[in-house]
Amino acid sequence: MKWKVNKQYDGLLLREYLLQVRGISRRILTAIKFEGGKLLVNNSNVTVRHQLSESDVVEVVFPPEKRSELLVPEPIPIDIVYEDDDVLVLNKAPHMATIPSYHHPSHTLANGIIYHYNQQHIPYTVHVVTRLDRDTSGLLLIAKHRYSHSILFQDQHNATVNRRYQAIVAGQLTEKKGVLAYPIDRAPNSIIERMVSSTGKKAVTHYQVKEELEDTSLVEIRLETGRTHQIRVHFSSIGHPLIGDSLYDGDTTKLQRQALHCHKLAFNHPLTKERMEFEIPLADDLEEVWQQCKLAKHKG
Secondary structure, three states, rough: OEOOHHHHHHEHHHHHHHHOOOOOHHHHHHHEEEHHOOOEOOEEEEOOEEOOEEEEEEEEEEOOOOOOOOOOOEEEEEOOOEOOOOOOEEEEEOOOOEEEOOOOOOOOOOHHHHHHHOOOOHHHOOOOOOOOOOOOEEEEEEEEEHHHHHHHHHHHHOOOOOEEEEEEEEEEOOOOOEEEEOOOEEEEOOOOOEEOOOEEEEOOEEEEEEEEEEEEEEEEEEEEEOOOOHHHHHHHHHOOOOOOOOOOOOOOOOOOOOOOEEEEEEEEEOOOOOEEEEEEEOOHHHHHHHHHHHHHHHOO
């Protein structure tokens, strides 16, 4: 990465320039120092205590990224919505974990990404910015390298990374637009299941009914917080579980996964700062279920 120092940063220490102006985290600065990176000003090696002058050319050479042993490249098809040198936007299929874990050590989206990286001679590991549950489909944001990841991670805390979901839930909601603000905690005796509980952490879900039938509704959702299984837990807690959600009492006769899909994604590009916005249709299996529900209504 190279930048030319503007007049307003004349006299600033390199450390402050990188931290405050360029958004490089202290963790990355430490990695540059101890893991083989370089800091250059006008092609000369310097330390973070170097004082900058107007028109200096600052260059950061990041150290090689290490990949987890679990990230074995696998020729898994990935649906690329957008890609450049810094970010990757994917449409994740259902029934696929985002990253390897004890329960899903292989055949994950990350394994497919690493295969894609190898094919394109991209030397990075996988930096997930917006993760999705295994059986949730839709738009997912990957930072290609640790620098873009550190910026997008901070943007998430500043609420400039935004997502919208679509869900098919049981029944008709009394309020067609509203907010579910119920704290969520782990369910007793389970490491997976969550529940609404006064002992839990703050969880806020905004929703609006987009279309409804006699016994099902298509809902658009925006998360204000990002608790595990938040959407699924909140709608189940008010008596409208997601279709197909076996963990939270959803009807599995029509669908074998929770009817949840991330259909909109917006974020500021980590380097250009351009606002990036993406939208995709409802996933094929969810669209099919919704059409079946409509057809059943007409037959009735």
